[in-house]
Amino acid sequence: MDEAQDTNRRGTELTGRSLLIGGAIIVVFMAANVYMGLKTGMTFSSSIPAAVISMGLLRAVGGASLVENNIVQTQASAAGTLCNVILVLPGLVLIGYWHGFPFWQTSMVCLVGGLLGVAYSIPLRRALVVGGDLPYPEGQAAAEVLHAGESRAGGEEGGGLRTLLVAAAASGAIALATGGLKLLADGVRTTLVLGPAPFRFGTGFSLALVGVGYLVGIGACLALFTGVVLSWGIAVPLLATFGPDRGSSPAEAADAIWAGQVRLIGAGIIAVGGVWTVGTLAKPILTSIRSALRSARGTGEGRALREMPRLERDIPITWVGLAAAALTLPLAGLVAWFASGANLGGVFPVLIVAATLFVVLFGFLMAAACGYLAGLLGSSSSPISGIGILTTMVVAVLLPILVGHPVDEEGQRFVTGMALLLAAVIVTIASIANDNLQDLKTGQLVDATPWRQQVALTVGVGIGAVVIAPLLALLYGAYGFVGALPREGMEARAALPAPQAALMAQIAGGIVHGELPWTMVLIGMGLGTGFVALEALLRRRGLTFPALTVGIGMYLPLEVEMTIAVGGVLGWLGTRALHRAAAAEKRPRETVVEPVRRRGVLLASGFLVGESFVGVLLAAADTLTGRSASLALVGPDLAHLAPAFGVVVFGVALVAFYRLVSRPAESQFAPLRPSRD
DSSP states (O other): OOHHHHHHHHOOOSOHHHHHHHHHHHHHHHHHHHHHHHHHSOOOOOHHHHHHHHHHHHHHHSOOOHHHHHHHHHHHHHHHHHGGGGGTTTHHHHTTSOSSOOHHHHHHHHHHHHHHHHHHHHHHIIIIIISSOOOOHHHHHHHHHHHHHHHHHTTSOOHHHHHHHHHHHHHHHHHIIIIISOSSOSEEEEEEEETTEEEEEEEEOOHHHHHHHHHHOHHHHHHHHHHHIIIIIIIHHHHHHHSOOOOSOHHHHHHHHIIIIIHHHHHHHHHHHHHHHHHHHHHHHHHHHHHHHHHHHTOTTOOOGGGSOGGGOOSOHHHHHHHHHHHHHHHHHHHHHHHTTSOOTTHHHHHHHHHHHHHHHHHHHHHHHHHHHHHHHOTTTSOHHHHHHHHHHHHHHHHHHHHOOOOSHHHHHHHHHHHHHHHHHHHHHHHHHHHHHHHHHHHHHTTOOHHHHHHHHHHHHHHHHHHHHHHHHHHHHHHOBTTBOSSTTOOGGGSBOOHHHHHHHHHHHHHHTTOOOHHHHHHHHHHHHHHHHHHHHHHHTTOOOOHHHHHHHHHSOHHHHHHHHHHHHHHHHHHHHHHHHHHHHTOOHHHHHHHHHHHHHHHHHHHHHHHHHHHHHHHHHHHHHTSTTTTOOOOTTTGGGHHHHHHHHHHHHHHHHHHHHHSOOSSOOOOOOOOOO
16 A cells, blocks of 8 residues: 555644644643642643544544544643653752743753654664563553544444543542542541651552553552552661651651652662663664664665655654754753853863763663653653652762862852753653653554654644743742742742752752762662562563662652552452453453453543543643632631542542453453554
């Protein structure tokens, strides 16, 4: 089939209206994500809600196709991804190096980092998406959303879309009741004190995180749970018992120990696990690059781009290499601009060259590690902030060796600021590569053309880079950050905490001032070495237990990890129940499991859709009213009842979800669509 016939069969793909709709969604979702990220330290993936919005808009216009919808969600995913720069960049304001967000420097961080992320994801696609055996849960979920919408549009039964929308409604209702109306608590946690040792237990009430756990599977969830046990069952109690008396309540002491010490153990595990992950990926990545080069030259096993199967067509690797090389020029200019006020003397050109090379090389390693984790855990659960911490630590250690150890406050502020700037660029690189690989997995499942998706994401990066600086300036001017208010007389209680940026500024400053507890990092590296060995052993037996995920389990908040683990356990128990049903009916397992697995994927996808949409609406409401919790109906007098109500509602939802993923399907859904790449 030639390309014209193929286009007639599938419909148009990369169109002007798809880029226009995707650009509009970027602006809306970036506003929501920047606000939520500065408020909570977490952002949400915009791919799935963008897919749902685009289906509605394109259907209203008429003539929409599955692959055109996919282009919209690919481009719009830049909204949730570029916003990860807020995990680091506000630290420059917190340390007093910036007094706002200068447009050109802020935009250049996002533009250069985003385009390098796109460039790095192109060779990684062959290694991690095509050649890797990774689930890419959010990519799979987005594909199911698109397929469900296509079935509805094509006049088919539409059962898949109904399942997704019902799940979205349930998830959205719970998210509105917890995060908006405050009728339900967003989770429960308690601290049990045995002598001087505090132990923490708890879970969140997010159906979206339950869906993530179902999609990633039991192996990754067990690794997360291992990290939880190490943090709250071993490390926090031991450090509280044998550490100095903090003179506060057990719960406050536990929080301080976890934030200031235990998370650094997790960062150490992430560092070792990341190096191991990149090492294991070295061979497939090199093979992927060689294959791309052969294809570009049209020699050996490769063919000219126009002669290649459509599903194998990336942007030519030679163009990618030239673009990446060209991006080193604005990157060097950004570093020079930032350092122009420091008195560096003859070290100035050396710093520019060294910083540029570090970002290019270390950024690729972090892109590969995050791309792997996106395939394993999903983009939303990938430890981008952990990458930021690791980068900040490495740069803060190396910079004083290069420019000399600063002795005055201004010099220390410059070194700390440069560490945060380079970390912001690398976080952007890793985030875009992380998300783009998820999008390319969606494209693989819906028979999209890779190079067209890559072009769409490039456009999305350009739009997002222009939008983010005004958004940051607007929110900083309206609320300020905790510890950094732009004007006198502002209400400190309304300030945005920017928690991740504050932590990274603390780490960078601690290293520069010689106050970082390196013992915790080294302990984490030692544990990481052991978990890497365990991962390699289990991998030979066909089992999954990623060492990196253990570090994530020590780093992310308890409520997030436990809720993801609940989803993984429910999926595992449901599969076991289906196996027993197949044995009782003497039927092949796959004929029983696959239809229900499809139903479970649609439910999990719906959970992500519903909570993401409500998150957008709540962020918009808070932004318009200028205050947090603007829709809250419950005052302090009744707030003590919210946890009990939350437990009941969340428990009922979990029971219903388990029944749906453990009971054989009454009507046979088609099995999950295999790739036709």
